[in-house]
Amino acid sequence: MSHRKKALNGDIIRQALKESVLKLDPRVMFRNPIMFVVEIGFVITLFLSFAPNAFGGNTPAWFNITVAIILLITLLFANFAEALAEGRGKAQADSLKHSKKDIVAYKESGGTLREVPSSELRRGDIVQIEAGQWVPGDGEVVEGLASVDESAITGESAPVIKEAGGDFSSVTGGTKVLSDWIKVRITSDPGESFLDRMISLVEGAKRQKTPNEIALNTVLTCLTIIFLIVVVTLPFFGNYLDVTLEVPVLIALLVCLIPTTIGGLLSAIGIAGMDRVTQFNVIAMSGKAVEAAGDINTIILDKTGTITYGNRMASEFISVGGTNDSAVAEWAVVSSLKDETPEGRSVLELAKKMGLRDNQSLAADGEWIEFRAETRMSGINLTDGRKVRKGSVDAIKKWVVEQGGAIPNDLDVKSDKVASAGGTPLAVAVDERLLGIIYLKDTVKPGMKERFEQMRQMGIKTIMCTGDNPLTAQTIAREAGVDDFIAESKPEDKIAVIKREQAAGKLVAMTGDGTNDAPALAQADVGIAMNSGTTAAKEAANMVDLDSDPSKIIEVVAIGKQLLMTRGALTTFSISNDVAKYFAIIPAMFMAAIPQMEALNVMRLDSPMSAILSALIFNAIIIPLLIPLAMKGIAYKPTSSAKLLQRNLLVYGLGGVIIPFAGIKLIDLMVQIWV
Numbered sequence: 202m203s204h205r206k207k208a209l210n211g212d213i214i215r216q217a218l219k220e221s222v223l224k225l226d227p228r229v230m231f232r233n234p235i236m237f238v239v240e241i242g243f244v245i246t247l248f249l250s251f252a253p254n255a256f257g258g259n260t261p262a263w264f265n266i267t268v269a270i271i272l273l274i275t276l277l278f279a280n281f282a283e284a285l286a287e288g289r290g291k292a293q294a295d296s297l298k299h300s301k302k303d304i305v306a307y308k309e310s311g312g313t314l315r316e317v318p319s320s321e322l323r324r325g326d327i328v329q330i331e332a333g334q335w336v337p338g339d340g341e342v343v344e345g346l347a348s349v350d351e352s353a354i355t356g357e358s359a360p361v362i363k364e365a366g367g368d369f370s371s372v373t374g375g376t377k378v379l380s381d382w383i384k385v386r387i388t389s390d391p392g393e394s395f396l397d398r399m400i401s402l403v404e405g406a407k408r409q410k411t412p413n414e415i416a417l418n419t420v421l422t423c424l425t426i427i428f429l430i431v432v433v434t435l436p437f438f439g440n441y442l443d444v445t446l447e448v449p450v451l452i453a454l455l456v457c458l459i460p461t462t463i464g465g466l467l468s469a470i471g472i473a474g475m476d477r478v479t480q481f482n483v484i485a486m487s488g489k490a491v492e493a494a495g496d497i498n499t500i501i502l503d504k505t506g507t508i509t510y511g512n513r514m515a516s517e518f519i520s521v522g523g524t525n526d527s528a529v530a531e532w533a534v535v536s537s538l539k540d541e542t543p544e545g546r547s548v549l550e551l552a553k554k555m556g557l558r559d560n561q562s563l564a565a566d567g568e569w570i571e572f573r574a575e576t577r578m579s580g581i582n583l584t585d586g587r588k589v590r591k592g593s594v595d596a597i598k599k600w601v602v603e604q605g606g607a608i609p610n611d612l613d614v615k616s617d618k619v620a621s622a623g624g625t626p627l628a629v630a631v632d633e634r635l636l637g638i639i640y641l642k643d644t645v646k647p648g649m650k651e652r653f654e655q656m657r658q659m660g661i662k663t664i665m666c667t668g669d670n671p672l673t674a675q676t677i678a679r680e681a682g683v684d685d686f687i688a689e690s691k692p693e694d695k696i697a698v699i700k701r702e703q704a705a706g707k708l709v710a711m712t713g714d715g716t717n718d719a720p721a722l723a724q725a726d727v728g729i730a731m732n733s734g735t736t737a738a739k740e741a742a743n744m745v746d747l748d749s750d751p752s753k754i755i756e757v758v759a760i761g762k763q764l765l766m767t768r769g770a771l772t773t774f775s776i777s778n779d780v781a782k783y784f785a786i787i788p789a790m791f792m793a794a795i796p797q798m799e800a801l802n803v804m805r806l807d808s809p810m811s812a813i814l815s816a817l818i819f820n821a822i823i824i825p826l827l828i829p830l831a832m833k834g835i836a837y838k839p840t841s842s843a844k845l846l847q848r849n850l851l852v853y854g855l856g857g858v859i860i861p862f863a864g865i866k867l868i869d870l871m872v873q874i875w876v
């Protein structure tokens with residue numbers, strides 16, 4: 202896990218204490234209507250502390266001062282919760298800023314390399330980076346291969362290989378090339394780099410309220426207004442009963458009834474949720490994405506590089522139709538001479554290992570046919586007119602038939618054998634002759650089956666989408682334990698699956714790493730790109746997993762669920778608290794005039810004043826007591842959402858009714874000693 206995981210240290214707490222005072226500024230407070238009402242109450246009772254009779258009231262000055270102080274403390278507690286949650290993000294941002302330094306870049310201009318500061322690099326510039334040098338900006342490798350230390354960004358110290366072509370071509374500014382060299386095309390202008398975006402995200406600069414948060418805030422504000430109307434009109438009933446309802450008492454009642462607990466903790470819950478995702482080494486571009494993750498029904502994963510390790514390596518050349526294996530190897534090499542994908546390069550490596558010479562001269566001046574996910578083929582048109590292709594078996598079969606050739610009888614048996622072992626067979630053809638197959642090996646990452654089982658328990662359906670053939674797909678799907686799979690899918694097929702699920706009312710998450718995954722990542726409600734993947738994928742996604750571990754989507758979903766549950770539970774708790782506070786304050790207000798009210802004093806509280814103060818004190822201290830829960834989130838275990846709801850209603854609804862009775866009684870006993 203991440204080096205960035207920051208515990209709550211003294212610095213963060215000290216800073217948060219300072220912030221809690223600064224946040225008392227009414228212009229800041231105004232944004233939180235519930236707490237703003239408390240602040241107005243504080244100002245009025247503070248005034249009454251010095252002029253107790255200003256509104257013709259009878260409450261003693263000491264009582265007014267006490268109410269004012271408790272209200273101030275309530276405000277500080279709520280501010281502290283928010284400041285604490287923000288503080289962790291700021292600390293993370295600081296450590297990220299350390300990895301942002303001005304780097305010397307070697308920029309290509311007019312055939313030579315020119316030294317320029319990294320801050321001068323623009324999108325499209327080409328730079329060369331050698332062993333020991335820092336990567337000056339985000340970009341894509343256009344030439345070469347190098348091992349790169351990305352620990353500054355990912356916290357992972359093991360170097361990663363970056364190479365041109367394929368899904369491992371993106372590099373991030375601030376990382377370090379350890380060996381060899383690469384040529385990189387810069388993909389971001391100054392100030393817009395991945396690191397810049399990450400810093401501003403964890404700093405909370407871009408934090409916006411999510412739609413869910415806004416909706417809840419609106420409900421809570423309406424509730425506050427209703428209680429305000431109730432409390433403001435109470436004196437009229439009091440008049441009728443010949444009871445004077447004192448202003449500080451009415452303010453205490455109002456503050457106790459309005460949902461200050463959730464009002465004080467709401468933004469801390471949201472910030473902490475995003476922070477938990479970051480600590481998990483996943484960068485979420487918005488709080489909305491994290492919340493959406495909590496409601497996901499379907500997850501689409503690609504196979505290669507996501508469920509499997511993704512370094513599909515050529516491991517065998519197999520002839521069909523009576524040719525020999527070395528002929529297959531020879532033409533496989535010709536078709537791969539300029540294939541920059543890992544698959545293509547692995548063909549050359551295998552041939553070299555087998556001691557085959559490569560036919561560079563044969564390929565000279567040939568027209569290179571680059572691999573595309575749409576065609577599933579790559580190859581070359583030689584100058585002598587011959588066309589060489591390799592690609593997925595079904596694509597090559599079709600191509601060979603188009604060239605007027607026939608399909609050898611033993612092809613299907615041999616390619617099926619490769620596929621049912623979980624490998625990817627690539628067919629090799631020269632014009633109308635299909636020569637044989639290349640066996641590309643890949644392995645399922647360990648622990649996948651357990652992870653998918655967990656997802657099933659969470660009620661999430663997993664669908665593997667792969668460009669590979671149905672048999673390979675089936676083998677890997679079974680081995681990994683996904684619920685469903687779609688083979689031979691082109692990029693648009695992935696989008697179609699997502700749209701189909703969305704049309705059925707499902708929220709869809711998708712993980713991917715390739716440029717061909719980018720449109721689908723953008724279409725999904727939650728798109729998680731692997732940091733090892735291409736820039737296009739990372740830009741389309743709304744989350745980036747720095748560890749490039751697709752199974753981590755489980756934790757992201759859990760964190761999202763936790764966030765939604767925590768918010769719901771604390772709202773329930775906050776509102777059900779009112780019952781006890783009502784039974785503490787209402788009898789106290791009317792007892793003098795209506796002795797029968799004593800029947801409602803179920804807690805047997807000492808005196809009207811101590812009853813009111815006890816309820817108000819409980820209302821204040823419940824906020825810091827719940828900060829740890831707001832920050833850590835409610836524990837989540839994979840079960841159905843109906844069961845979760847039931848459990849949470851029981852714990853936080855019933856608990857919210859009972860706990861304050863005990864709490865207020867306890868505080869009353871202590872207040873008695875003091876009053």
Ligand SMILES: Nc1ncnc2c1ncn2[C@@H]1O[C@H](COP(=O)(O)OP(=O)(O)OP(=O)(O)O)[C@@H](O)[C@H]1O
Nearest residue numbers: 503504505542572574577578579592593667668669
């Ligand atoms: N360099 C290459 N040259 C020719 N054919 C290739 C090459 N790489 C892959 N193929 C073929 O094209 C198919 C699709 O490859 P691609 O990498 O686009 O699949 P994908 O959709 O990314 O799969 P996955 O979802 O498993 O990652 C592969 O299954 C393989 O048969």
Ligand SMILES: [K+]
Nearest residue numbers: 456457459461
């Ligand atoms: K309250």
Ligand SMILES: [Mg+2]
Nearest residue numbers: 503505506715
């Ligand atoms: Mg892929």
